[in-house]
Amino acid sequence: MAFFKSSSSAAAVPSSTSSSPLYSFPTLSIFNVPESFTWLYTTGAILFALLALEQTVYRVKKRHLPGDKWTIPVIGKFADSMKPTLEGYKKQWDSGVLSAISVFNIFIVMASSNDYARKILNSPTYAEPCLVHSAKQILLPDNWVFLTGKTHVDYRRGLANLFTRKAIGIYVSIQDTITRKHFDRWREEFGSAPSPIMMTARFLNMDTSLRVFCGNHIPDRATREISDKYWAITQALELVNFPLALPGTKVYKAIQARKVAMYWLELAAHNSKIEMANGGEPTCMLDEWVKVLSDPAYKGRREFSDHEMAMVVFSFLFASQDAMSSGLIYGFQHLVDHPDILANVREEQARVRKGNYENPLTIELMDEMPYLQAVVKESLRVKPPVVMVPYKSTKAFPISDDYTVPAGSMLIPSFYNSLHDPAVYPEPDSFQPERWLDPKGLAHSNPKNYMVWGAGPHRCIGLEYAMMNIGLVLGIAAMMFDWEHEITPLTEKVDVIATLFPSDGCKMKFTPRTQA
Numbered sequence: 001m002a003f004f005k006s007s008s009s010a011a012a013v014p015s016s017t018s019s020s021p022l023y024s025f026p027t028l029s030i031f032n033v034p035e036s037f038t039w040l041y042t043t044g045a046i047l048f049a050l051l052a053l054e055q056t057v058y059r060v061k062k063r064h065l066p067g068d069k070w071t072i073p074v075i076g077k078f079a080d081s082m083k084p085t086l087e088g089y090k091k092q093w094d095s096g097v098l099s100a101i102s103v104f105n106i107f108i109v110m111a112s113s114n115d116y117a118r119k120i121l122n123s124p125t126y127a128e129p130c131l132v133h134s135a136k137q138i139l140l141p142d143n144w145v146f147l148t149g150k151t152h153v154d155y156r157r158g159l160a161n162l163f164t165r166k167a168i169g170i171y172v173s174i175q176d177t178i179t180r181k182h183f184d185r186w187r188e189e190f191g192s193a194p195s196p197i198m199m200t201a202r203f204l205n206m207d208t209s210l211r212v213f214c215g216n217h218i219p220d221r222a223t224r225e226i227s228d229k230y231w232a233i234t235q236a237l238e239l240v241n242f243p244l245a246l247p248g249t250k251v252y253k254a255i256q257a258r259k260v261a262m263y264w265l266e267l268a269a270h271n272s273k274i275e276m277a278n279g280g281e282p283t284c285m286l287d288e289w290v291k292v293l294s295d296p297a298y299k300g301r302r303e304f305s306d307h308e309m310a311m312v313v314f315s316f317l318f319a320s321q322d323a324m325s326s327g328l329i330y331g332f333q334h335l336v337d338h339p340d341i342l343a344n345v346r347e348e349q350a351r352v353r354k355g356n357y358e359n360p361l362t363i364e365l366m367d368e369m370p371y372l373q374a375v376v377k378e379s380l381r382v383k384p385p386v387v388m389v390p391y392k393s394t395k396a397f398p399i400s401d402d403y404t405v406p407a408g409s410m411l412i413p414s415f416y417n418s419l420h421d422p423a424v425y426p427e428p429d430s431f432q433p434e435r436w437l438d439p440k441g442l443a444h445s446n447p448k449n450y451m452v453w454g455a456g457p458h459r460c461i462g463l464e465y466a467m468m469n470i471g472l473v474l475g476i477a478a479m480m481f482d483w484e485h486e487i488t489p490l491t492e493k494v495d496v497i498a499t500l501f502p503s504d505g506c507k508m509k510f511t512p513r514t515q516a
């Protein structure tokens with residue numbers, strides 16, 4: 001606008017100067033206009049040059065990859081990244097095994113095939129996780145999840161002690177107690193008419209996770225407070241956020257929520273250390289960790305401040321809360337929409353639990369439920385909670401014979417196409433737990449396709465715990481309630497809120513079962 005105004009002013013230059021033939025060139029006439037107009041011309045010219053440079057850089061980086069020929073100035077595909085849809089992502093993934101976009105001048109390469117996704121995850125010398133753009137602000141930059149190379153491997157080895165079979169055995173009994181406590185409430189909440197289970201299931205997950213991680217080292221009001229505030233963190237998990245965490249922005253609200261969570265988690269670490277020092281038996285993950293650190297046979301680092309322990313626990317919450325909630329909600333939805341499969345689950349529960357449905361589930365009982373395990377595995381395949389993980393290239397990455405990802409790009413391996421490959425999972429969109437029951441079947445013969453947990457050095461550390469928890473909740477609910485699902489026009493539509501959720505929140509009714 002200002003540029004055009006300046007041009008018309010240039011036409012009104014004094015006659016004494018406009019008579020010179022030189023000044024008939026509009027580009028030179030700017031030297032005759034007042035200083036403020038000169039400034040406008042110069043600014044306009046610089047802006048124009050920057051915008052042209054932006055487009056050139058994008059085109060040079062993108063080369064022949066599928067993707068828009070031009071990027072929207074400055075913001076790129078920011079609007080799309082704020083309201084992502086599964087259809088939108090599928091379109092992008094199907095546009096090519098590698099494809100390009102740009103958001104806020106961050107050049108992004110999407111990889112949709114199994115080979116390329118695995119190559120990125122398994123090339124730590126070229127690419128490392130960068131999580132979503134806001135992750136460092138939310139998790140704190142010195143969180144262990146940002147470590148790379150050997151430092152990451154060593155740190156992670158220490159944390160593996162928290163997911164041994166013995167430790168998971170302790171967690172199962174906590175999961176069982178918390179799940180039943182919540183289901184007593186569900187009787188009232190979901191007893192009369194179907195209502196969305198989404199937020200209630202999220203709270204169940206949060207309560208379970210916090211009790212597994214922190215036991216009774218935090219009060220009940222802490223789990224409620226963290227759970228309420230945590231939604232702000234979920235909402236800030238866009239691929240690329242508004243760059244500044246100004247008050248009112250999603251990232252700002254997420255940072256405030258993290259502060260609340262960290263306060264309670266540090267308190268839990270502190271209390272756990274005191275209890276273990278007084279000879280207490282481990283009843284949660286933090287206790288287990290403190291106990292491992294004090295074991296004379298333990299070889300790793302022993303000193304962890306309350307703050308560092310809290311950051312680790314917070315990283316587990318961050319990695320699990322949305323994914324577990326998504327996995328659980330789709331577990332309910334898949335089962336309730338397939339009554340024959342739900343009947344098979346009940347038959348297995350009846351056989352293994354021998355009518356003792358009030359007795360707590362144990363890891364040994366869970367081992368005897370291959371059908372339930374197949375249900376969980378298949379549900380996570382059909383609707384993978386995590387459809388992609390953002391990485392960044394640390395140097396120029398020759399990913400294929402004819403394309404090198406420029407250094408500093410965001411690289412996003414997607415798991416959806418691997419998990420929906422019809423050559424490995426015939427009728428890939430249909431929910432068929434049976435495909436996991438044949439050890440020689442296609443699904444088992446192609447483990448590389450099952451990318452629900454990622455792959456390589458950053459593969460999910462909590463996967464056994466997660467599988468166990470989803471199975472346990474579904475198994476208990478199957479015997480405790482009759483389930484009904486109100487199908488709505490949005491039931492099959494998928495919202496991408498960090499992970500996948502049914503757009504109607506999955507409206508269900510749970511009626512206590514009179515007979516198993």
Ligand code: HEM
Nearest residue numbers: 316319320323324327386453454455458459460461462466
């Ligand atoms: C259904 C539930 C879950 C799903 C679908 C899931 C999926 C994933 C995926 C895809 C990754 C990235 C892997 C990669 O970059 O290759 C990941 C990483 C991770 N997950 Fe999970 N996860 C789940 C639950 C959990 C739970 C319950 C915990 C902890 C208790 C957890 C802790 C982590 C951590 C700490 C990482 C980062 C590991 C590292 O960088 O070394 N996750 N998860």
